Amino acid sequence: MGFMTVATLILATLLLIFYGRMKMSWNMLPSWPSSENPASTLSNNKPPDDKSKHDQQPMLDKMPDLEEAEDGEKTPKAEARNVTDDVPSFTLSTGDIRFDAREADVPAFPAINSAQRAKPSGQTMKSTTSSLMPPPSRPAPINRHLAPSTSSSLRIPSTGPLPNRGPPQSSQQRLSSSLSPNGTAKAVPNPRGKVLLSPGHSPMDWAALIKKGNLSGVNGFQRITPSQLKKMTGRKGKPAWSSWQGKVYNITPYLPFHPGGEAELMKCAGRDGAKLFMEVHPWVNWENMLGSCLVGVLVPEEQSPLEDMD
Numbered sequence: 407m408g409f410m411t412v413a414t415l416i417l418a419t420l421l422l423i424f425y426g427r428m429k430m431s432w433n434m435l436p437s438w439p440s441s442e443n444p445a446s447t448l449s450n451n452k453p454p455d456d457k458s459k460h461d462q463q464p465m466l467d468k469m470p471d472l473e474e475a476e477d478g479e480k481t482p483k484a485e486a487r488n489v490t491d492d493v494p495s496f497t498l499s500t501g502d503i504r505f506d507a508r509e510a511d512v513p514a515f516p517a518i519n520s521a522q523r524a525k526p527s528g529q530t531m532k533s534t535t536s537s538l539m540p541p542p543s544r545p546a547p548i549n550r551h552l553a554p555s556t557s558s559s560l561r562i563p564s565t566g567p568l569p570n571r572g573p574p575q576s577s578q579q580r581l582s583s584s585l586s587p588n589g590t591a592k593a594v595p596n597p598r599g600k601v602l603l604s605p606g607h608s609p610m611d612w613a614a615l616i617k618k619g620n621l622s623g624v625n626g627f628q629r630i631t632p633s634q635l636k637k638m639t640g641r642k643g644k645p646a647w648s649s650w651q652g653k654v655y656n657i658t659p660y661l662p663f664h665p666g667g668e669a670e671l672m673k674c675a676g677r678d679g680a681k682l683f684m685e686v687h688p689w690v691n692w693e694n695m696l697g698s699c700l701v702g703v704l705v706p707e708e709q710s711p712l713e714d715m716d
C-alpha cells in the first residue's frame with residue numbers, strides 16, 4: 407500500500423515536470439494557425455481580407471513586417487499564395503473556357519509531380535502537361551427490353567387520336583383477307599389504312615399508265631352539270647366520276663391503284679371529293695395523279711329561258 411502511494415506520487419511529479427517542459431517549448435515555438443481558424447488555409451480558397459488576414463495568419467504576416475521594420479529595406483515578403491506562381495495554367499475543357507489556377511487562387515494541390523496527378527481516380531493520364539481532359543466514361547448500357555428502340559419510336563402509334571386513316575378497324579375492307587369486288591386490291595389492316603395492292607397496280611404502274619394517254623373514258627372535253635355528276639357513281643355499269651376544284655375526273659381506272667383501297671376512293675364517286683381527299687392526304691397532288699382522267703369542267707345546271715333573256 408505504502409509502495410503504491412509513493413509510486414503514484416513519483417509518477418504524478420514526473421508528469422507535472424514533463425508537462426511543464428512541453429508547455430515551455432510550445433510557447434517558444436512561433437504561433438501557428440490554430441484549429442479554431444482553419445479557414446485561411448484549408449476550408450476557404452478565397453484570400454482573407456486584410457483584417458482577418460492578420461488575425462488568422464500571424465506567422466506569415468507578422469514576421470515579414472518585423473523584418474521590414476528592422477532593416478528598413480524592402481525585403482521580399484513571404485507570401486503563401488506565391489507558391490501557385492509555379493503552376494502553369496491548365497484547362498478543364500477543350501473549348502474556350504480556361505481554368506487558370508492562378509486566377510482562381512487555388513492552392514497547388516496536388517503537387518505537380520505527385521502520383522495523384524499522374525493517376526487521378528484510377529484513370530491513366532498520358533501527360534501532366536496535357537490540356538485535354540480524359541474522355542468521359544461511356545454511359546451504362548441501356549436495357550433493351552425496357553427502352554424503346556429507334557425503329558419503334560419512329561413507328562406510328564397504334565393507339566391514341568389519329569386523323570382519319572382509312573376505314574375503321576372493324577370495317578370489312580380492313581378485316582377481309584379475300585380479294586376486293588373486282589379482284590384487284592387486297593385489304594390488309596395497318597395503322598395508316600393502306601391496302602396491299604395487287605400485282606401490276608403499284609404507284610409506279612399507275613405512273614406508267616397515265617403516260618400512255620387519255621384515261622377519261624370520253625371523247626373530248628365535257629361540260630358536266632351537278633346532276634350529271636351525281637349519276638356517275640361507278641354502279642349500274644356507269645363510270646365513277648368525282649369533281650375537284652371545278653373539274654370532273656373519271657376515277658374508275660384509278661380504283662385498283664388507290665393505296666387506300668377502292669372502297670375509300672368510291673366514297674367520293676358522283677360528288678365533289680375535295681373534302682374527303684383533303685381530310686386523308688392533303689399532301690397528295692390530285693391533279694398530277696388523275697390528270698389523264700380529266701373528263702371536263704363542272705358547270706351550273708342549265709338555266710331557264712327567262713334567265714337567258716336577262
Ligand code: HEM
Pocket residue numbers: 570571572573598599600601648657664665666667670671672673674679682683686687690691692695696
Ligand atoms: C380521288 C382522288 C384520290 C387520289 C388521287 C388518292 C391518292 C392516294 C395516294 C397517292 C395515296 C398514297 C398516299 C401516301 O402514300 O402518302 C392514298 C392513300 C390513301 N387514300 Fe387516297 N386518293 C384519293 C381519294 C381518296 C379518298 C376520297 C379517300 C377516303 C375517303 C382516300 C383514302 C385514302 C387512304 C385511307 C389512304 C391510305 C392512308 C394514307 O396514305 O394516308 N383517298 N390515296
